[in-house]
Amino acid sequence: MTLRIGLLGCGRIGQVHAASIAATKGATLTALADALPEAAATLARATGAEARDTAAILAAPDIDAVVVATPTDSHFDQIRQAAENGKAIFCEKPVDMSVDNIRRLVDIVARAGVPFMTGFNRRFDPSFATLRARLRDGAIGAVELAIITSRDPAPPPISYIERSGGLFRDMMIHDFDMARFLMGEEFTRLSAVGSALVDPAIGAAGDVDTAAVTLTTASGRICQISNSRRAAYGYDQRIEVHGQTGMLRAENQLETSVEIANAAGFTRDPAQHFFLERYEAAYRAEMHAFAHAVTTGTPADPGIGDGLRAQILADAATRSRETGQPVDLPPE
Numbered sequence: 001m002t003l004r005i006g007l008l009g010c011g012r013i014g015q016v017h018a019a020s021i022a023a024t025k026g027a028t029l030t031a032l033a034d035a036l037p038e039a040a041a042t043l044a045r046a047t048g049a050e051a052r053d054t055a056a057i058l059a060a061p062d063i064d065a066v067v068v069a070t071p072t073d074s075h076f077d078q079i080r081q082a083a084e085n086g087k088a089i090f091c092e093k094p095v096d097m098s099v100d101n102i103r104r105l106v107d108i109v110a111r112a113g114v115p116f117m118t119g120f121n122r123r124f125d126p127s128f129a130t131l132r133a134r135l136r137d138g139a140i141g142a143v144e145l146a147i148i149t150s151r152d153p154a155p156p157p158i159s160y161i162e163r164s165g166g167l168f169r170d171m172m173i174h175d176f177d178m179a180r181f182l183m184g185e186e187f188t189r190l191s192a193v194g195s196a197l198v199d200p201a202i203g204a205a206g207d208v209d210t211a212a213v214t215l216t217t218a219s220g221r222i223c224q225i226s227n228s229r230r231a232a233y234g235y236d237q238r239i240e241v242h243g244q245t246g247m248l249r250a251e252n253q254l255e256t257s258v259e260i261a262n263a264a265g266f267t268r269d270p271a272q273h274f275f276l277e278r279y280e281a282a283y284r285a286e287m288h289a290f291a292h293a294v295t296t297g298t299p300a301d302p303g304i305g306d307g308l309r310a311q312i313l314a315d316a317a318t319r320s321r322e323t324g325q326p327v328d329l330p331p332e
């Protein structure tokens with residue numbers, strides 16, 4: 001069976017997904033839509049898919065699955081309609097800015113019985129996926145401590161910050177999912193701090209650009225997350241997990257692997273610039289995993305419950321940063 005996909009949103013990440021679908025055996029990009037007709041027309045020309053409007057794709061009998069790559073505030077209605085029309089759904093993170101809305105969608109998707117995958121692409125990064133597989137194979141025994149470092153090369157425009165929901169929901173959401181992915185046990189307590197050190201305008205907009213979060217599980221395992229909206233040396237994406245019998249670490253991917261050594265020391269390239277370069281392989285692999293799950297009838301993973309749990313952690317971190325108090329997390 002060839003999975004016939006309709007893509008909603010032809011912006012930055014929509015274009016990545018279109019390329020990933022083209023590279024996925026057993027899937028085809030049948031149609032795409034964008035609120036800006038020119039954006040849809042341009043991507044339609046590049047891919048050979050048909051440009052339609054969003055409502056037509058959501059109702060189309062020749063579409064089996066939709067990829068939701070529109071701005072977050074459009075996700076709710078598109079997911080609801082797709083589910084009601086029996087389509088499999090791949091949705092970009094965050095599923096919605098509101099935990100209550102995601103809970104509603106969990107029910108809607110369950111009632112409809114359609115496959116749903118949340119776009120936590122970092123789970124599919126070859127290095128992070130390998131690190132996690134070795135962890136699960138017992139390479140370092142029981143996990144005791146995880147350290148996740150995630151820093152963007154430069155902050156986005158203030159207009160983006162103002163609509164982003166804040167650093168914890170917009171940026172750290174990926175790290176909350178990674179923390180859960182690595183730990184294998186839900187977190188019960190969280191504590192967050194944050195400052196606006198990179199750009200005072202981010203602080204004036206009510207957000208932070210520098211943040212650290214500590215999470216603990218019921219059995220006492222600890223995870224630390226460090227985020228910044230700036231890194232002079234490129235997109236900084238590293239993971240370290242410490243366990244009973246050793247340590248697993250995934251380092252940055254650099255622009256090239258060339259190193260120069262001279263009397264001043266050893267010099268290597270900056271890290272790959274940003275997410276489109278750094279996670280290209282991960283975006284391909286996640287779309288392959290989605291198509292495979294839908295066509296074989298196996299559960300799509302990460303699912304909508306993972307989107308919900310990450311959003312609960314992001315809300316709790318926002319509250320902890322604002323109040324200066326740790327937050328106890330509800331069992332889900």
Ligand SMILES: NC(=O)c1ccc[n+]([C@@H]2O[C@H](COP(=O)([O-])OP(=O)(O)OC[C@H]3O[C@@H](n4cnc5c(N)ncnc54)[C@H](O)[C@@H]3O)[C@@H](O)[C@H]2O)c1
Pocket residue numbers: 008009010011012013014033034035036039054069070071072074092093094119120121275
């Ligand atoms: N997983 C990741 O690494 C990652 C990276 C970037 C963005 N995202 C997520 O992807 C989503 C889109 O982000 P983006 O950066 O691609 O945004 P974008 O602004 O570049 O693209 C969004 C596109 O959707 C179109 N659009 C708006 N409303 C629409 C509607 N109702 N129907 C159809 N098209 C509509 C816009 O015209 C635009 O072309 C967001 O939820 C964002 O959080 C995820």
